[in-house]
Amino acid sequence: xxxxxxxxxxxxxxxxxxxxxxxxxxxxxxxxxxxxxxxxxxxxxxxxxxxxxxxxxxxxxxxxxxxxxxxxxxxxxxxxxxxxxxxxxxxxxxxxxxxxxxxxxxxxxxxxxxxxxxxxxxxxxxxxxxxxxxxxxxxxxxxxxxxxxxxxxxxxxxxxxxxxxxxxxxxxxxxxxxxxxxxxxxxxxxxxxxxxxxxxxxxxxxxxxxxxxxxxxx
Amino acid sequence: xxxxxxxxxxxxxxxxxxxxxxxxxxxxxxxxxxxxxxxxxxxxxxxxxxxxxxxxxxxxxxxxxxxxxxxxxxxxxxxxxxxxxxxxxxxxxxxxxxxxxxxxxxxxxxxxxxxxxxxxxxxxxxxxxxxxxxxxxxxxxxxxxxxxxxxxxxxxxxxxxxxxxxxxxxxxxxxxxxxxxxxxxxxxxxxxxxxxxxxxxxxxxxxxxxxxxxxxxx
Amino acid sequence: xxxxxxxxxxxxxxxxxxxxxxxxxxxxxxxxxxxxxxxxxxxxxxxxxxxxxxxxxxxxxxxxxxxxxxxxxxxxxxxxxxxxxxxxxxxxxxxxxxxxxxxxxxxxxxxxxxxxxxxxxxxxxxxxxxxxxxxxxxxxxxxxxxxxxxxxxxxxxxxxxxxxxxxxxxxxxxxxxxxxxxxxxxxxxxxxxxxxxxxxxxxxxxxxxxxxxxxxxx
Amino acid sequence: xxxxxxxxxxxxxxxxxxxxxxxxxxxxxxxxxxxxxxxxxxxxxxxxxxxxxxxxxxxxxxxxxxxxxxxxxxxxxxxxxxxxxxxxxxxxxxxxxxxxxxxxxxxxxxxxxxxxxxxxxxxxxxxxxxxxxxxxxxxxxxxxxxxxxxxxxxxxxxxxxxxxxxxxxxxxxxxxxxxxxxxxxxxxxxxxxxxxxxxxxxxxxxxxxxxxxxxxxx
Numbered sequence: 001x002x003x004x005x006x007x008x009x010x011x012x013x014x015x016x017x018x019x020x021x022x023x024x025x026x027x028x029x030x031x032x033x034x035x036x037x038x039x040x041x042x043x044x045x046x047x048x049x050x051x052x053x054x055x056x057x058x059x060x061x062x063x064x065x066x067x068x069x070x071x072x073x074x075x076x077x078x079x080x081x082x083x084x085x086x087x088x089x090x091x092x093x094x095x096x097x098x099x100x101x102x103x104x105x106x107x108x109x110x111x112x113x114x115x116x117x118x119x120x121x122x123x124x125x126x127x128x129x130x131x132x133x134x135x136x137x138x139x140x141x142x143x144x145x146x147x148x149x150x151x152x153x154x155x156x157x158x159x160x161x162x163x164x165x166x167x168x169x170x171x172x173x174x175x176x177x178x179x180x181x182x183x184x185x186x187x188x189x190x191x192x193x194x195x196x197x198x199x200x201x202x203x204x205x206x207x208x209x210x211x212x213x214x215x216x217x218x
Numbered sequence: 219x220x221x222x223x224x225x226x227x228x229x230x231x232x233x234x235x236x237x238x239x240x241x242x243x244x245x246x247x248x249x250x251x252x253x254x255x256x257x258x259x260x261x262x263x264x265x266x267x268x269x270x271x272x273x274x275x276x277x278x279x280x281x282x283x284x285x286x287x288x289x290x291x292x293x294x295x296x297x298x299x300x301x302x303x304x305x306x307x308x309x310x311x312x313x314x315x316x317x318x319x320x321x322x323x324x325x326x327x328x329x330x331x332x333x334x335x336x337x338x339x340x341x342x343x344x345x346x347x348x349x350x351x352x353x354x355x356x357x358x359x360x361x362x363x364x365x366x367x368x369x370x371x372x373x374x375x376x377x378x379x380x381x382x383x384x385x386x387x388x389x390x391x392x393x394x395x396x397x398x399x400x401x402x403x404x405x406x407x408x409x410x411x412x413x414x415x416x417x418x419x420x421x422x423x424x425x426x427x428x429x430x431x432x433x434x435x436x
Numbered sequence: 437x438x439x440x441x442x443x444x445x446x447x448x449x450x451x452x453x454x455x456x457x458x459x460x461x462x463x464x465x466x467x468x469x470x471x472x473x474x475x476x477x478x479x480x481x482x483x484x485x486x487x488x489x490x491x492x493x494x495x496x497x498x499x500x501x502x503x504x505x506x507x508x509x510x511x512x513x514x515x516x517x518x519x520x521x522x523x524x525x526x527x528x529x530x531x532x533x534x535x536x537x538x539x540x541x542x543x544x545x546x547x548x549x550x551x552x553x554x555x556x557x558x559x560x561x562x563x564x565x566x567x568x569x570x571x572x573x574x575x576x577x578x579x580x581x582x583x584x585x586x587x588x589x590x591x592x593x594x595x596x597x598x599x600x601x602x603x604x605x606x607x608x609x610x611x612x613x614x615x616x617x618x619x620x621x622x623x624x625x626x627x628x629x630x631x632x633x634x635x636x637x638x639x640x641x642x643x644x645x646x647x648x649x650x651x652x653x654x
Numbered sequence: 655x656x657x658x659x660x661x662x663x664x665x666x667x668x669x670x671x672x673x674x675x676x677x678x679x680x681x682x683x684x685x686x687x688x689x690x691x692x693x694x695x696x697x698x699x700x701x702x703x704x705x706x707x708x709x710x711x712x713x714x715x716x717x718x719x720x721x722x723x724x725x726x727x728x729x730x731x732x733x734x735x736x737x738x739x740x741x742x743x744x745x746x747x748x749x750x751x752x753x754x755x756x757x758x759x760x761x762x763x764x765x766x767x768x769x770x771x772x773x774x775x776x777x778x779x780x781x782x783x784x785x786x787x788x789x790x791x792x793x794x795x796x797x798x799x800x801x802x803x804x805x806x807x808x809x810x811x812x813x814x815x816x817x818x819x820x821x822x823x824x825x826x827x828x829x830x831x832x833x834x835x836x837x838x839x840x841x842x843x844x845x846x847x848x849x850x851x852x853x854x855x856x857x858x859x860x861x862x863x864x865x866x867x868x869x870x871x872x
Contacts, residue, residue: 006396013261013395014309019302043231080551083568084237084379088410091232115516118554120565121380122410129556129563131785132519135818140792150406158373161302162339164789177231178224181409184402188368191399192306192340240574298769301786333734336772338783345783347774349567350737353600358574382571442832449697449831450745455738479667520673520815524846527668557816558846586842591812597738598775613667614660617845620838624804627835628742628776 015191019166022140023209026067027057030124030146030156032108033072035094035101042091047147050175051107053199054145057173058108060203065212067137068114071124074102081120122155131163141166143202144194145173150181157193167194170202233409237384240358241427244285245275248342248364248374250326251290253312253319260309265365268393269325271417272363275391276326278421283430285355288328289335289342292320299338340373349381359384361420362412363391368399375411385412388420451627455602458576459645462503463493466560466582466592468544469508471530471537478527483583486611487543489635490581493609494544496639501648503573504550507560510538517556558591567599577602579638580630581609586617593629603630606638669845673820676794677863680721681711684778684800684810686762687726689748689755696745701801704829705761707853708799711827712762714857719866721791724764725771725778728756735774776809785817795820797856799827804835811847821848824856
């Protein structure tokens with residue numbers, strides 16, 4: 001968003017600081033389930049480039065013992081658990097628990113020891129125990145990937161900051177169905193909630209800190 | 219946001235539905251504390267028009283017995299409660315508990331029986347008991363006013379939907395320090411989280427439903 | 437718990453008030469899944485009498501259009517979502533998602549339109565969107581049944597109060613694996629969090645308020 | 655609680671495991687505000703011994719750079735923020751924000767850099783940003799002290815486990831107004847949520863791990 005007024009005003013308000021990065025990162029992949037990464041689903045779009053960029057970071061994380069957490073959205077057939085959201089976005093009703101759209105996109109190669117958090121709302125924290133999962137793993141930094149930038153990624157970025165997890169958002173690893181909301185939300189995220197970086201910078205960060213012994217299998 | 223691609227794509231994804239309005243509304247005024255409504259504060263800006271538009275709705279609500287809830291942001295001097303947010307927005311440290319910037323703007327005429335929720339993060343729900351307050355009051359619809367559109371209003375709109383409260387956002391009653399983020403966030407809110415309406419429509423809604431006996435003083 | 441000192445001290449501290457009952461109740465059945473109602477599971481015990489008493493209330497609620505919500509506990513095979521709880525209660529690992537122990541006890545005749553909330557912790561609110569479900573249904577009173585009295589029922593009773601839902605706990609409808617913790621927790625619940633009543637009183641309450649049109653099928 | 659049936663049944667259910675202790679502890683002191691430690695307040699009782707035992711641990715923690723967090727309860731004069739709890743415990747209305755009962759007991763020597771979390775409910779997590787505070791401080795273990803054992807300590811112990819923080823409860827550092835609920839709740843806490851230990855064991859733990867540089871003053 002090339003908006004000069006906003007940049008000038010935000011500089012004066014001293015927005016856009018930098019978060020302190022830790023040494024125990026996790027990768028959080030929000031809603032790269034088939035319903036969002038396959039254009040055949042009403043709420044989906046083609047996110048091939050974003051999935052591939054995310055895979056680059058997943059390879060580094062897996063090689064170095066950093067945990068990976070996925071989220072997906074899925075509802076009961078009675079939709080009692082979908083709440084108000086289906087009033088604003090009725091096509092969410094297609095995301096039926098047990099169905100294909102809820103599965104994590106197979107291109108991401110999700111492993112058995114990587115948690116899949118089933119969520120009902122926009123934020124990965126709402127109605128889930130994600131915070132406890134990150135605390136249990138002693139995570140002190142999150143790399144946030146996924147879809148959509150203006151929806152669940154934005155809502156999750158706000159909650160990551162609120163819950164105390166410094167966050168990097170690699171811009172190539174988050175996608176949306178339309179360009180303008182994607183850019184507008186990256187602008188907001190960088191100004192107030194997380195550090196928007198390149199996938200190169202995120203990879204360099206993961207490679208520049210000590211590897212971690214993987215958590216023992218349960 | 220005059221972005222034709224976004225509008226076309228969003229129509230195809232069936233975004234932008236309409237929430238079901240109830241009969242027990244509350245007005246939620248987010249962060250119209252002096253720190254945000256006074257340009258003399260680093261994070262503030264001139265929101266006179268938005269405060270006046272909000273006052274129009276407050277007058278209707280008070281006359282008809284609908285509850286009003288305010289939020290503000292305030293931190294301890296040690297800033298332990300400010301978390302990561304001051305890394306991204308260091309000027310938030312000016313919002314000291316007990317100080318002037320934390321007071322609700324006196325132009326809003328806050329009454330003794332109107333709760334002020336002290337929050338630490340962007341969303342009015344994070345780290346507060348706002349949900350319990352709304353449940354106790356049997357609120358089934360929220361009119362969301364306040365600042366800033368791209369910050370605490372947006373974060374609160376997402377959480378209102380997630381927590382089950384149908385929400386109207388009167389566009390004249392929410393303000394921001396810069397124009398582009400204001401518009402971009404109203405676009406997102408209308409597409410996915412709440413109904414963006416005119417202050418006239420919000421006033422007509424409040425006047426068109428039965429008045430409510432005010433909650434008894436404690 | 438016939439403890440005279442506690443009763444005298446609690447009377448002086450003015451504990452044990454009575455919650456205000458509303459007219460839109462829901463029945464919340466906590467963890468009457470097979471893992472807790474079948475003694476063959478390590479964490480289970482024989483709760484036949486409690487299941488039957490609960491069925492009496494379910495019959496009234498279903499006939500009169502009051503919503504019913506169930507909870508169960510289930511974990512991924514990697515147990516990443518089980519957190520610390522399996523350190524204190526390692527047998528919880530038997531509650532595998534997709535397995536028999538997670539199913540709601542078939543004697544309760546759960547209907548398709550009755551939500552099943554999958555939880556990971558003790559409270560039915562932790563890591564779930566139960567609050568939003570109750571708000572969406574405009575519930576203003578909860579009848580709390582289930583197991584165990586000293587575990588998930590107690591934790592849920594505390595959270596129901598905190599979240600703003602007046603609660604009745606019919607003593608015949610909640611069960612535990614041991615007698616003393618059952619009684620001690622009913623004492624605490626009655627003193628501080630909810631009204632412990634007989635199943636007769638709960639049934640009379642449900643029969644004495646207007647019936648409700650069932651929520652439309654989605 | 656010398657209840658043989660409960661002990662036998664709990665052993666068979668494999669309750670009462672041991673939490674894994676970390677190396678970055680915090681001391682959490684729940685509701686040792688004057689309203690609870692002064693018998694002159696309706697909800698208070700004489701907790702001199704418990705305050706003194708807690709002071710022993712605070713001295714070790716302060717000397718070794720481990721953070722200390724206090725909680726208190728305080729309500730607005732309109733009591734809108736008190737919710738349902740004042741129906742069960744009407745004397746809570748005495749805990750007025752700005753008044754003496756809300757102050758942390760001066761015998762604990764609270765320092766300027768030690769956070770005071772103002773809570774509205776039983777659990778120190780409900781309606782507060784305590785989880786974010788602990789995450790920001792990279793806390794991996796909590797020593798839980800305070801009052802009352804059967805109320806806010808129990809509710810907080812459940813939430814500490816749920817949020818992922820291994821917890822020790824030194825039995826001499828938690829107090830209640832009556833003996834039986836105190837003992838019954840320590841039994842439940844040890845069985846399911848945290849490790850109940852002696853104050854000696856808690857002190858030895860704090861002395862046996864590396865000291866920590868105090869967090870820089872903001």
